[in-house]
Amino acid sequence: MTQPPPPPPPNEPPQGGFGAPPPPPAGQPGYGYPQTPPAPPAQQPGQQPGYGYPSQPGQQPGYGYPGQQPGQPTPYGQQPAYGQQPPYGGQQQPQYAYPQGMPPQGGGGKKVNTTTAVVIAAVVAVALIVGVGVWFATSDEGGKDDPAQNSSAGSTGGGGDDGKPAPDGAGKEEKPSNANSKVLFQLPAPKVTESVAGVNGSWITDKAYVKSGLNEVVGHNLDSGAELWSIPLPGEVCAASPHVTKDNKTAILFAGPMPAGKTYSPCTEVGVIDIDAGKLLWQKSVKDGDDKIMFSEVTVGGDAVGAGGTRGGAAFDVATGKVRWQPKPNAEQCRDVGYAGGEALATVRSCGSASAPQLSIESLNPKTGAPIAKYKMPTGVDRASIVSTKPLVAAADVGDTAGDGSGVSDFFSIDEKTGELRARIPVDAEQYAPRCRDTEGCTKIVVGNGKIYVPTEEHEGGGEGGRTNEIVSFDLATGKLTGDRADAGERYTMHPIRMDGGNIIAYKYPPYDKGGQVVSINGGSMKETLLMENPADRAVRDVTTTFVVDSAEFRYADGRLFMATRLMSQERAGFKRYLAIGFGTG
Structure with a gap:
């Protein structure tokens, strides 16, 4: 263990939260099949759980589905509410419980007990149902803010000329001759002796699937999962860069050796690994006096x-x-509380007091750290994230108005050369489903073609009991909806994983009787091409649904999809966990 432990986790796996039905007896059909809870009406075959109806352990809640409220236990320990950093070894990281970049100042604030939290969660869930229902029920009244009304796409997500090129060019991912995949391998969960441990980071090269494990980084054969190499580390992997250099080098943040007489080790060590050769190229830390400085992001x-x-x-x-x-x-x-990378380097910089910080988004000279361009965030922003460094796009929950724990009420499109605001893009939490946590910790959002692509919230589909959603885009120059729309399809929900040239690679979360899908969405026409369809076996689904969309690592390349966790907890009776699972076509 490398950080102070949190309160002991529950003895049993989570049971779905407030109002949840009991677990089905052995052999009883699961997700989407008829259930027999005491209060809610039974589900029909093909029907996913509705709003306010919690899922069973191991099931993935859909977009906008409040089946697991922030703060509830999860298969990987306590689910942090927004405003809290997921614990590395149990230690709460203060920059999300407090204004960004500022440590706790002690005292203050009211604590909410468990019963109150549950009641609040239920009220929020009901409000969300009503809000989303009203939005879709009234979408024909003008359609100004309705992605469906502004779309040129039909029900297949096509629209326009299917051969229309994406502004950022063609992608590299090609349609396979057979999109049906098989499970390549599953990496078992490492044995965690303490409460929780960080296993952050996963990457794909043409040689290996690389995944952080317990106090190590391991390269695996792409098709068999066999270990190719291992880099032992003195402590857990607290954070990892999602970016890789052209020669396949990336950065990790990890804990040092356990100090004598201590029960935890802070995250002070920064290192670069060669994920082709399987080598730790260097390891460094910086000091303030005699103490090493602890970091939380890299x-x-x-x-x-x-x-x-x-x-x-x-x-x-x-x-x-x-x-x-x-x-x-x-x-x-003033301090740089975190960085975002990729083609360029940018920072969220915090100045002033903890109670009223002034945040700015700055594009930096990577040689000197001098700001190339600077944009001051508006009043009421005490946390911010950077979605993209080139083009420069930031996200924030201005005045905590999102109300859904997503960390996003607005996107900010910024000129990375001048610091001028190009567009401020409001994203109503009842309509859209992006999520941001730390400086570079945004999920379900991608930037390309001069646009930002986000999923809509899950909503009722055309069939009885079906749920679905879409991916839409906003223009980074004007801030307006573009009319782009890709539909998940009946009983599927989807979110973008990454850009592939000018195309969007997206994962479709399936209904109970189907396997998940990976699709490529043409950035010009929004036409979808199926790249992968996973097995519909319940045993496979039971594994994949443990990888929560908002926090798991999704990596797709060359006909292979890998899902992995970032945080591992102690094993619990009756609940099988995995570090990662891989799928492949062909």
Whole structure:
């Protein structure tokens, strides 16, 4: 264990939360089949659980579905509410419980007991049902803010000329001759002796699937899962960059050796690994006096590695590990609380007091850390995320108005050369389903073709009892809905995974009797091409549904899909867990 432990987890797997039906007896059909709860009406075959009707353990709640409220136990320990960093080894990271980049100032605030939290959760769920229902019921009244009304796509997600090229060019992923996949391998969960442990990070190369395990990073054969190499580490992997350099190098943040007389080790070590060779190329830390500075985030941007935390940020040369800059106190109490990488390097910078910080989004010179462009976030923003560095796009919950724990009420499209705001894009939490946590921790959002693509909330489909959603886009220059729309299809919900040139790679979460799908959505026509359909076997679904869309790592390339967890907890009786699962076509 590397961090102070949280309260002991429940002795049993979560049972679905407030109002949940009891688990089905052995052999009884599961998700979507008729159930016999005491109060809610029985589900019909093909019907997914509705709003306010919690899912069974191991099931994936759909978009907008409040089956698992923030703060409830999950198969991987306590589910953190927004405003809390997922624990690394149990330690709460303060930058999400408090204004970003500022440590706790002690005292204050009312605590909500469990009963009150459940009641609040139920009220929020009902409000969400009503809000979403009203939106779709009244979508014919003008249609100004309705993605469906502004869409040129039909029910298949096509629309326009199917051969219309995407602005950012053609993708590399090709339609297979047979899209039906098989399970390549499953990586069993490592044995965790303490409460929880970080296993952050997964990457695909043309040689290996690379996944962080318990105090290690391991390269696996792409098709068999056999271990190709292993990098042992002195502590857990607290954070990992999603970005990889052209020569397949990436950055991780991990804990050092357990100090004598201590029960935890902080996340102080920054390293770069070669995921082709399976080598830790260098390992560095920075000090403030005699103490090593603890970080909570790490990324690769350009030729720099950036590590951020409540005490500020540091940067290192990717190739050598040479320190380029590190936290230094100043009169304005400014600090880089986190970085976002990729083609460029950007930061969320916090200045001023903990109670009223001034946040800015800055594009940086990766050699010096000097700001190239700077945009001051509006008043009422005490946390922010960076969705993309080039083009520069930020996200925030302005004044905590989203109300759904997503961390997003608005996107900010920023000119990365001048710092001028191009467009502010409101995203109503009752209509759209993006999610952002830390500086670079946004999921279900991708940027490309001069647009930002987001999923809509789950809603009723055309069939009886069916649920579905769409992926739509906003123009980064104007902030307006573009008319793009790709439909998940009856009883499916979907979210974008990544861009592939100008195409969107998306995962479709399936109904009870189908397997999940991976599709490529043409960024010009929004026509969908099926790349993969996973087995519909219940045994396979029982594994895949443990990888929660909002927090799991989804990686797709060259006909292979990998799902993995970022956090591992102690094993619980009757609940089988996996570190990762891989699928392949052909």
